[in-house]
Amino acid sequence: MLRFTAMLTVSLLFAGVLVAQPNPSNLYLFDLAKENDQSYALTKPTFLTPVNPGGYNNQPQFASSELLLFSSGAISDSFQTDIYALNLAQNTITKITETAESEYSPTLMPDYFYFSAVRVEADPDQTQRLWQFPLDRLNNGKPVFPNIRNIGYHYWISRYKVLLYIVNSPxxxxxxxxxxxxxxxxxxxxxxCFKRLPDGRVAFIQKESEDLWMLCALNTQDFTATGIVPVLAGVEDFVVLNDGSFLMGRGSRMYHFNPKAPEKGWVEIADLRDYGINAITRISTNGNGRLVLVSE
Structure with missing residues (x-):
């Protein structure tokens, strides 16, 4: 039986209020090494969320090579999340927000002093706005855009500009x-999911039809998009690696796509089911040989 290393020195408890109950989810860390142009290896698995193993642990984003931000909360009738910072070098976890609201999708802002997160506010409409918070926790944060609501996800493309996914139909x-x-x-x-490409464009998925989701590259100057490759059925989370290739997870398997060899399509590089990972969703890399994934 394969085993994980369990990580973290814990000094904080989880609490909650709000929203519908999600599926339990956990974070797993791997070393990521390039073997050749068509293959990467995932090694040294580490279970990152033993402090909340049956709860919600999701939306990981690296703020630096060793600092991982994520959203976490105990699953209960009064479900609510806060943002945590996990220091991989020191094996410590710090609670960054502690509010009656729920915060999701933490992302380091371009000035490096603040992080942004989508907050589900504690009003009757459960308003979703983008907020910013200081990493040093010296104040309680403020809305980035007071008048833009229904924000589901976001991605900073410059110091002043940000892509916003607005929950709507469509x-x-x-x-x-x-x-x-x-x-x-x-x-x-x-x-x-939105990720920066080496050429400065932003990769995203365009859902052209129910059966065709296309990975595309967005020019953020003129908003033109170029198709790259259809994605795996039903998968909308991916990462861009330093060489401009892509990783996606589906079920227990990880897949790699190299735009320099498009004829090969998505190539399976790992099956992680022996680690108890059976439903891979979000993925994050630090650009320096480490990968974190979410499994529900």
């Missing part, structure tokens, strides 16, 4: 400017 992708609160529509029917 969902919308807009680009908003923090200097004046203005925004422009980019697309609709997109996925929730």
């Amino acid at each position: 969902n919308l992708l807009i680009i908003a400017d923090t200097r004046d609160g203005s925004w422009e529509k980019v697309s609709s029917d997109v996925g929730r």
